[in-house]
Amino acid sequence: MLIRGRESKRAIIHKLLEDQIPSNLSSYIPHSWWYIGDILIVSVPKQLLNFKHILGEVFLQVEQGKARSVFGKVGPTRDIIRTPEFVFLAGDTNSETIHKELGGQFKIDAAKLTFSPGNHGERKRLIDIVQKNEFIVDMFSCVGNLSLPLAINNEPKKIVAVEINPLAYRYLEQNIKLNKVENRMIAIFGDNRTVLSEYHGQADRVLFGYFNGDNQQKRLAIRLCKKGGMVHFHEIIQAKEKETDKMIKQIAVIIEQETISDMDIAFKRVKKISPGMNHIVFDVKIN
Ligand SMILES: C[S@@+](CC[C@H](N)C(=O)[O-])C[C@H]1O[C@@H](n2cnc3c(N)ncnc32)[C@H](O)[C@@H]1O
Structure with missing residues (x-):
């Protein structure tokens, strides 16, 4: 039919x-x-x-x-x-399949791992804003959902992609090879809290694509950035007025604790999750 x-x-x-x-x-x-x-x-x-x-x-x-x-x-x-x-x-x-998007091939077990079609716009936006030669850390990689398109379409100096789930990590490794980006993207298996210390102060961009990150991880994201670097924090936020302000205040407090002088912050909706709930990305530039 x-x-x-x-x-x-x-x-x-x-x-x-x-x-x-x-x-x-x-x-x-x-x-x-x-x-x-x-x-x-x-x-x-x-x-x-x-x-x-x-x-x-x-x-x-x-x-x-x-x-x-x-x-x-x-x-x-x-x-x-x-x-x-x-x-x-x-x-x-x-349920293993190869999903083709933005010039890349994502091998994934679609029934056991997450790959949100609603994040397509964000994946595309990142391709548009990433500059040549950036050093990028993806703290919550899954199979390379956010960072693999950047390795394929942009010319980063290096992408470090961390994943704690052994199954997702296996696909992440395979996807780096499948898309022939081994020269600019590496996968690290483990908890991002413990495996990224050698990269402190080096990242031009940190991808924080996870709604349940704790303050330790948010602090780490900021620590990973060099001056002028940017963190993209993803959160589920109630559509109610002032809810985004709460998140901005929370980030400001963390930045103050890290004794960094200043930040610029902007946010945009990635997708609607359910009535009254939005997936928002906060772009935080560390000055
Ligand atoms: C919801 S997925 C999001 C994937 C991608 N960032 C995106 O936005 O589409 C979050 C991923 O982070 C991984 N993760 C959770 N805690 C982690 C940690 N402490 N260290 C490394 N990876 C972690 C999970 O296993 C999962 O694959």
Whole structure:
């Protein structure tokens, strides 16, 4: 079945599912889906869990030729290593894939690791702002989500990418080779709190792509920067007025403790997480 356009696909998915699930559940049919490589991911509400394989088969049918597998996101991303909660729905059970984006190839196990399609704009923005010969530290690399595109599209002096999850680290190493950027990007396995001391005061840019970082890690990010360097802190912030001010104050306090004279700070929304919650990136320039 070759169907073009999301609207017509939505209508067909509804039609096919309405015949197979109780009518009182039809309002829970997912309206959106996304791809990591050829793995199609659908958010599955708990009301439809008993029908998850039916759901998967319908999506596979409608996305024929594009999706090799369908996995369902059934809960939030958990733990320090940010494991997403996915269940198999239909197609091939193997969730390893190669996602192509911004001139790069990201090999990843799409059901066990995070790669947010909503961060595409931020990945693109970084490519646009990074200058030639920068030394960049990616403190929370996963498979190279934020830093690999910079190694591929920019001409950094060096990128140091740290990852604590052995599975993500394995893919990070493979992706550096797959994209032939070994001459400008290295992967370090371990806890960023303990493996970066030799780089203090050297970074032009630090990527802090993690919502649960603690103050020790925020301090480290600032310590890694040279004068004039920049840290990109990612946070989930309530859309309420003044919530961004709290984060700015928190960063200002850390910077004051580090006895650095001054900072410039700007922020922008990366994506909406849920009603009232935004993913914000704070660009902090250390003067
Ligand atoms: C949510 S992912 C984000 C990936 C990427 N930075 C992005 O923004 O798309 C965060 C990654 O940081 C890793 N991580 C968490 N704590 C860490 C630590 N202390 N040291 C190194 N990596 C860590 C997790 O295993 C996970 O792969």
